[in-house]
Amino acid sequence: DIQMTQSPSSLSASVGDRVSITCRASQSIRSYLNWYQQKPGKAPKLLIYDASSLQSGVPSRFSGSGSGTDFTLTISSLQPEDFATYYCQQSYSALRGFGQGTRLEIK
Amino acid sequence: QVQLQESGPGLVRPSGTLSLTCAVSGGSISSNNWWSWVRQPPGKGLEWIGEINHSGITNYNPTLKSRLTMSLDKSKNQFSLKLSSVTAADTAVYYCARDISILATMGSLSDAFDVWGQGKMVSVSS
Numbered sequence: 001d002i003q004m005t006q007s008p009s010s011l012s013a014s015v016g017d018r019v020s021i022t023c024r025a026s027q028s029i030r031s032y033l034n035w036y037q038q039k040p041g042k043a044p045k046l047l048i049y050d051a052s053s054l055q056s057g058v059p060s061r062f063s064g065s066g067s068g069t070d071f072t073l074t075i076s077s078l079q080p081e082d083f084a085t086y087y088c089q090q091s092y093s094a095l096r097g098f099g100q101g102t103r104l105e106i107k
Numbered sequence: 108q109v110q111l112q113e114s115g116p117g118l119v120r121p122s123g124t125l126s127l128t129c130a131v132s133g134g135s136i137s138s139n140n141w142w143s144w145v146r147q148p149p150g151k152g153l154e155w156i157g158e159i160n161h162s163g164i165t166n167y168n169p170t171l172k173s174r175l176t177m178s179l180d181k182s183k184n185q186f187s188l189k190l191s192s193v194t195a196a197d198t199a200v201y202y203c204a205r206d207i208s209i210l211a212t213m214g215s216l217s218d219a220f221d222v223w224g225q226g227k228m229v230s231v232s233s
Contacts, residue, residue, distance in 0.1 A: 001169065031211075031215075031217070032217055032218070034217075034219040034220070036153075036220070038153075042225075043202055043204075043223035043224065043225055043226055044145075044153065044202075044220070044223060045223075046219055046220060046221050049209055049211065049217050049219040049221075050209070050211035050212065050215070050217035050219075052212070053209070053211050053212055053217070055219075055221070087152065087153055089153075089155075089219075089220070091206075091217060091218035091219060094166045095155075095166060095168065095169065096143070096155040096158070096166075096206070097155055098145075098152060098153040098154070098155060099152075100152045101152040101153070
Protein backbone atom coordinates (compact mmCIF):
# COMPACT_ATOMS: atom_id res chain seq x y z
CA ASP A 1 0.00 0.00 0.00
CA ILE A 2 1.06 3.59 -0.61
CA GLN A 3 1.38 5.61 2.60
CA MET A 4 0.70 9.34 2.58
CA THR A 5 2.30 11.54 5.24
CA GLN A 6 1.38 15.19 5.75
CA SER A 7 3.25 17.85 7.65
CA PRO A 8 2.70 19.67 9.81
CA SER A 9 -0.21 18.02 11.62
CA SER A 10 -1.40 21.44 12.72
CA LEU A 11 -0.53 24.98 11.84
CA SER A 12 -1.42 28.39 13.30
CA ALA A 13 -1.51 31.38 11.00
CA SER A 14 -3.10 34.80 10.58
CA VAL A 15 -5.39 36.24 7.94
CA GLY A 16 -3.26 37.40 5.04
CA ASP A 17 -0.42 34.94 5.70
CA ARG A 18 1.03 32.65 3.06
CA VAL A 19 1.02 29.05 4.23
CA SER A 20 2.23 25.77 2.81
CA ILE A 21 1.34 22.18 3.68
CA THR A 22 3.41 19.27 2.48
CA CYS A 23 2.48 15.70 1.61
CA ARG A 24 4.92 12.87 1.00
CA ALA A 25 4.11 9.53 -0.63
CA SER A 26 5.92 6.32 0.29
CA GLN A 27 6.63 5.70 -3.40
CA SER A 28 6.35 7.69 -6.59
CA ILE A 29 2.77 8.56 -7.48
CA ARG A 30 3.73 10.75 -10.44
CA SER A 31 1.24 13.64 -10.31
CA TYR A 32 -1.75 11.62 -9.04
CA LEU A 33 -2.25 13.70 -5.92
CA ASN A 34 -5.35 15.56 -4.80
CA TRP A 35 -6.01 18.06 -2.03
CA TYR A 36 -9.26 18.46 -0.07
CA GLN A 37 -10.53 21.00 2.44
CA GLN A 38 -12.84 19.91 5.25
CA LYS A 39 -14.71 22.16 7.65
CA PRO A 40 -16.26 20.87 10.89
CA GLY A 41 -19.41 18.84 10.31
CA LYS A 42 -19.06 19.01 6.52
CA ALA A 43 -17.94 16.67 3.79
CA PRO A 44 -14.51 17.21 2.24
CA LYS A 45 -14.30 19.50 -0.78
CA LEU A 46 -11.95 18.93 -3.70
CA LEU A 47 -9.51 21.84 -4.14
CA ILE A 48 -6.68 20.58 -6.33
CA TYR A 49 -6.39 17.50 -8.54
CA ASP A 50 -3.47 16.07 -10.48
CA ALA A 51 -1.10 17.84 -8.06
CA SER A 52 -1.56 21.32 -9.54
CA SER A 53 -4.92 21.64 -11.33
CA LEU A 54 -7.43 23.92 -9.64
CA GLN A 55 -10.92 22.46 -9.32
CA SER A 56 -13.64 24.62 -10.84
CA GLY A 57 -14.89 27.30 -8.47
CA VAL A 58 -11.90 27.15 -6.12
CA PRO A 59 -10.22 30.54 -5.48
CA SER A 60 -6.90 31.14 -7.20
CA ARG A 61 -5.14 31.76 -3.87
CA PHE A 62 -4.97 27.95 -3.62
CA SER A 63 -2.22 26.26 -5.60
CA GLY A 64 -0.52 22.89 -5.67
CA SER A 65 2.85 21.69 -6.82
CA GLY A 66 5.07 18.65 -6.85
CA SER A 67 5.47 15.28 -8.49
CA GLY A 68 6.89 11.89 -7.65
CA THR A 69 6.83 11.68 -3.85
CA ASP A 70 6.77 15.29 -2.61
CA PHE A 71 3.86 17.68 -2.93
CA THR A 72 2.84 21.07 -1.55
CA LEU A 73 -0.45 22.90 -1.10
CA THR A 74 0.00 26.67 -0.81
CA ILE A 75 -2.53 29.28 0.19
CA SER A 76 -1.15 32.63 -0.93
CA SER A 77 -3.14 34.95 1.37
CA LEU A 78 -5.22 33.31 4.05
CA GLN A 79 -8.86 34.31 4.28
CA PRO A 80 -11.09 33.69 7.32
CA GLU A 81 -12.97 30.94 5.49
CA ASP A 82 -9.73 29.00 4.85
CA PHE A 83 -9.33 27.87 8.45
CA ALA A 84 -10.11 24.17 8.13
CA THR A 85 -8.45 20.77 7.89
CA TYR A 86 -6.66 19.82 4.68
CA TYR A 87 -6.07 16.30 3.36
CA CYS A 88 -3.96 14.98 0.54
CA GLN A 89 -5.04 11.81 -1.31
CA GLN A 90 -3.29 9.64 -3.88
CA SER A 91 -5.09 8.33 -6.96
CA TYR A 92 -2.08 6.51 -8.45
CA SER A 93 -3.11 3.19 -6.92
CA ALA A 94 -6.55 1.63 -7.23
CA LEU A 95 -6.30 1.35 -3.44
CA ARG A 96 -6.88 4.98 -2.63
CA GLY A 97 -5.46 6.58 0.50
CA PHE A 98 -5.42 9.84 2.41
CA GLY A 99 -2.86 11.70 4.45
CA GLN A 100 -3.62 12.12 8.14
CA GLY A 101 -4.68 15.74 7.72
CA THR A 102 -3.36 19.19 8.59
CA ARG A 103 -5.46 21.40 10.83
CA LEU A 104 -5.08 25.09 9.98
CA GLU A 105 -5.99 27.30 12.92
CA ILE A 106 -6.25 31.01 13.49
CA LYS A 107 -3.31 32.52 15.37
CA GLN B 108 -25.38 18.43 -11.04
CA VAL B 109 -24.80 15.03 -9.44
CA GLN B 110 -25.82 14.76 -5.80
CA LEU B 111 -25.28 11.90 -3.36
CA GLN B 112 -27.28 11.04 -0.23
CA GLU B 113 -26.40 8.37 2.33
CA SER B 114 -29.07 6.50 4.26
CA GLY B 115 -29.26 3.65 6.74
CA PRO B 116 -29.39 2.87 10.46
CA GLY B 117 -27.50 5.20 12.76
CA LEU B 118 -26.96 2.52 15.40
CA VAL B 119 -25.60 -0.99 14.91
CA ARG B 120 -25.01 -3.63 17.58
CA PRO B 121 -21.51 -5.05 18.06
CA SER B 122 -20.89 -8.12 15.88
CA GLY B 123 -23.74 -7.01 13.62
CA THR B 124 -23.65 -5.77 10.03
CA LEU B 125 -23.51 -2.11 9.09
CA SER B 126 -25.57 -1.42 5.95
CA LEU B 127 -25.65 1.91 4.12
CA THR B 128 -27.02 3.05 0.78
CA CYS B 129 -26.01 6.02 -1.34
CA ALA B 130 -28.67 7.41 -3.66
CA VAL B 131 -27.39 9.14 -6.79
CA SER B 132 -29.42 11.98 -8.30
CA GLY B 133 -28.72 14.24 -11.26
CA GLY B 134 -26.73 11.54 -13.00
CA SER B 135 -26.60 7.83 -13.74
CA ILE B 136 -24.85 5.23 -11.67
CA SER B 137 -24.13 3.47 -14.96
CA SER B 138 -21.80 6.27 -16.07
CA ASN B 139 -18.09 5.52 -16.35
CA ASN B 140 -17.15 6.41 -12.78
CA TRP B 141 -16.21 4.67 -9.59
CA TRP B 142 -18.50 5.04 -6.59
CA SER B 143 -16.68 5.17 -3.28
CA TRP B 144 -17.11 4.99 0.45
CA VAL B 145 -14.94 6.96 2.89
CA ARG B 146 -15.29 7.05 6.67
CA GLN B 147 -14.13 9.34 9.45
CA PRO B 148 -14.10 8.26 13.11
CA PRO B 149 -14.98 11.06 15.53
CA GLY B 150 -12.12 13.56 15.76
CA LYS B 151 -9.94 11.60 13.35
CA GLY B 152 -8.93 11.63 9.69
CA LEU B 153 -10.40 10.20 6.51
CA GLU B 154 -10.15 6.49 5.71
CA TRP B 155 -10.91 5.13 2.24
CA ILE B 156 -13.13 2.05 2.53
CA GLY B 157 -13.51 0.94 -1.07
CA GLU B 158 -15.29 1.53 -4.35
CA ILE B 159 -17.35 -0.06 -7.08
CA ASN B 160 -17.68 0.82 -10.75
CA HIS B 161 -20.59 0.69 -13.17
CA SER B 162 -19.75 -2.93 -14.05
CA GLY B 163 -19.76 -4.05 -10.44
CA ILE B 164 -15.99 -4.36 -10.20
CA THR B 165 -14.77 -3.54 -6.70
CA ASN B 166 -11.62 -2.35 -5.00
CA TYR B 167 -11.50 -2.72 -1.22
CA ASN B 168 -9.23 -1.40 1.52
CA PRO B 169 -7.15 -4.47 2.47
CA THR B 170 -7.68 -3.81 6.17
CA LEU B 171 -11.47 -4.12 5.73
CA LYS B 172 -11.71 -6.50 2.78
CA SER B 173 -12.69 -9.63 4.74
CA ARG B 174 -15.74 -7.86 6.19
CA LEU B 175 -16.78 -5.73 3.24
CA THR B 176 -19.33 -6.08 0.45
CA MET B 177 -20.30 -3.37 -2.03
CA SER B 178 -23.05 -3.59 -4.61
CA LEU B 179 -24.98 -1.59 -7.21
CA ASP B 180 -28.71 -1.29 -7.79
CA LYS B 181 -29.07 0.22 -11.24
CA SER B 182 -32.87 0.14 -11.11
CA LYS B 183 -32.79 2.48 -8.10
CA ASN B 184 -29.68 4.40 -9.16
CA GLN B 185 -27.93 3.68 -5.90
CA PHE B 186 -25.01 1.76 -4.45
CA SER B 187 -24.56 0.08 -1.11
CA LEU B 188 -22.05 -0.87 1.56
CA LYS B 189 -22.20 -3.78 3.99
CA LEU B 190 -19.60 -4.15 6.73
CA SER B 191 -19.91 -7.24 8.88
CA SER B 192 -18.72 -8.14 12.39
CA VAL B 193 -18.60 -4.51 13.46
CA THR B 194 -16.99 -3.25 16.66
CA ALA B 195 -16.79 0.13 18.34
CA ALA B 196 -13.80 0.91 16.09
CA ASP B 197 -16.22 1.07 13.15
CA THR B 198 -18.07 4.03 14.69
CA ALA B 199 -17.66 6.87 12.22
CA VAL B 200 -19.26 9.27 9.80
CA TYR B 201 -19.61 7.36 6.54
CA TYR B 202 -19.44 9.33 3.28
CA CYS B 203 -20.20 8.20 -0.23
CA ALA B 204 -18.33 9.95 -3.03
CA ARG B 205 -17.90 9.90 -6.79
CA ASP B 206 -14.41 9.01 -7.99
CA ILE B 207 -14.21 10.60 -11.42
CA SER B 208 -11.56 10.89 -14.10
CA ILE B 209 -10.84 14.55 -14.81
CA LEU B 210 -8.95 15.91 -17.82
CA ALA B 211 -5.79 17.43 -16.41
CA THR B 212 -2.95 19.43 -17.84
CA MET B 213 -0.94 17.82 -20.63
CA GLY B 214 -4.12 16.03 -21.71
CA SER B 215 -3.90 13.24 -19.15
CA LEU B 216 -6.71 11.89 -17.00
CA SER B 217 -6.50 12.10 -13.22
CA ASP B 218 -8.94 10.63 -10.71
CA ALA B 219 -10.43 12.50 -7.74
CA PHE B 220 -13.42 12.48 -5.40
CA ASP B 221 -15.34 15.43 -6.84
CA VAL B 222 -18.83 14.93 -5.37
CA TRP B 223 -19.57 13.85 -1.79
CA GLY B 224 -22.66 13.00 0.20
CA GLN B 225 -23.34 14.90 3.40
CA GLY B 226 -22.27 11.94 5.55
CA LYS B 227 -24.09 9.49 7.83
CA MET B 228 -23.06 9.03 11.45
CA VAL B 229 -23.08 5.36 12.43
CA SER B 230 -22.45 4.29 16.01
CA VAL B 231 -21.63 0.74 17.04
CA SER B 232 -22.93 0.17 20.54
CA SER B 233 -25.02 -2.25 22.56
